[in-house]
Amino acid sequence: MTTAPARPALRATSLRDGAVRPEDRPARFVFLLLNDFTFLSFASAIEPLRLANKYVGRAIFDWHLVSENGATARCSNGIELNVQGGLDELTRDDTLLVCGGIDVQANTSKAVLNWLRREARRGVTIGGLCTAAHTMAKAGLLDGKKATIHWENQDSFGEEFEEVALSKSVFVIDGNRYTTAGGTSSIDLMLTLIADAHGKDLANVVADQLIYSSIRTDQDTQRLSIPTRIGVRHPKLSQVIQLMEQNIEEPISPSILASDVGMSTRQLERLFRRYLNRSPKRYYMELRLQKARNLLLQTEMSVINVALACGFTSPSHFSKCYRAHYDTTPYRERGTMSARLSV
CATH class of the missing domain: 3.40.50.880 (Class I glutamine amidotransferase (GATase) domain)
Known part of the structure; x- marks a missing residue:
């Protein structure tokens, strides 16, 4: 006959403000x-x-x-x-x-x-x-x-x-x-x-x-780390992508990105081509368009304001890039054919 393991003693039920809840009241x-x-x-x-x-x-x-x-x-x-x-x-x-x-x-x-x-x-x-x-x-x-x-x-x-x-x-x-x-x-x-x-x-x-082997705290972030997300463990590539994600509204040029992580623009190009099969400019554009799509679908922001929030100063350029990537226009994505750009 086996003996069940002893349960830990439970302290009095207390709230974050220090108040004590009666034991008999759930x-x-x-x-x-x-x-x-x-x-x-x-x-x-x-x-x-x-x-x-x-x-x-x-x-x-x-x-x-x-x-x-x-x-x-x-x-x-x-x-x-x-x-x-x-x-x-x-x-x-x-x-x-x-x-x-x-x-x-x-x-x-x-x-x-x-x-x-x-x-x-x-x-x-x-x-x-x-x-x-x-x-x-x-x-x-x-x-x-x-x-x-x-x-x-x-x-x-x-x-x-x-x-x-x-x-x-x-x-x-x-x-x-x-x-x-x-x-x-x-x-x-x-x-x-x-x-x-x-x-x-x-x-x-x-x-x-719950078979929950790692309890996370409020210090843990909800998304996978950049290396895990892109499937590549290259510190400088991760640094550049982090800079891109943090600067969507005012995009940074590839030359400055390269300089910030201590490499030449040509080295940065080769790095992105090798690991992500696209140029830094293309990858950055995809990040900006992804944010634009989220804003179009989840907010009532005007199309022009969405464009500005994602680093596009020209509405026509924004529309052209959006259509090339998603095969639809920002207006149709928003669900109205007659929407007009407004500041």
Whole structure:
């Protein structure tokens, strides 16, 4: 007969502000499911809570699902979930997590924004999973705060919410505001909250149950490193690409890029041809066009402002380059044939 390993002693449940929660009252998380929310981000947040309860042997966490209409909520993979309520008043001890996904702008209604503002005024802790940082920022809940959002939405978020200190971290905790980058980053946030409330031993046990071998912190970035992303481990090539990514609005000439990393322009050309099968100029152009496409699809910026934000001073040149790369014009990408450039 085998003996089960001893469970670590759990400390009193405490919040980040130092308050103590009674042992017999589970901490409640309320999940607001916006339409087209990302199922993975949602599941990655709720499963650590379930496993923590299972290991402790009692409910130390509770959760409640709500939607704007109080009926069903549809996620981006087409699955519909039943919820337990609508935009009702929460208790101050609740933690509200907004679950976003695709088309977050269209799925962020005035009713949702007004509800978030009301609950924020009442002191409720509010977080955003995946793209829901956009919803929180739209409600003014992230003004003057640090936040993160999925890397694909960073360009549009940065253009629209300049008052928010945007981070590339997998998650950010700034006071009573939480944001995550999407995907499995919800796991990292929840493990951190579990560790804060009940100790690292419990968080580690939950991570093991999830087969999650490396718990990330708010210092970890959400995207792969440049060498891993491009499949090439060449320090000077990585340095140049980083410079390009950091200077989209005002592109740097190949000669200056080469000089900055201590090589000649011809050496830089050979480096890009050898490892990426394209010129530095071509690679830089693709980065700029990728950002332009994100802005066209995710913001209401005019085409001319998108062009300027991506380093194109000539609208006609922008349109020509865009069409050559994506086989469509910026106007059609935006979804209107009659759009005109305006300053």
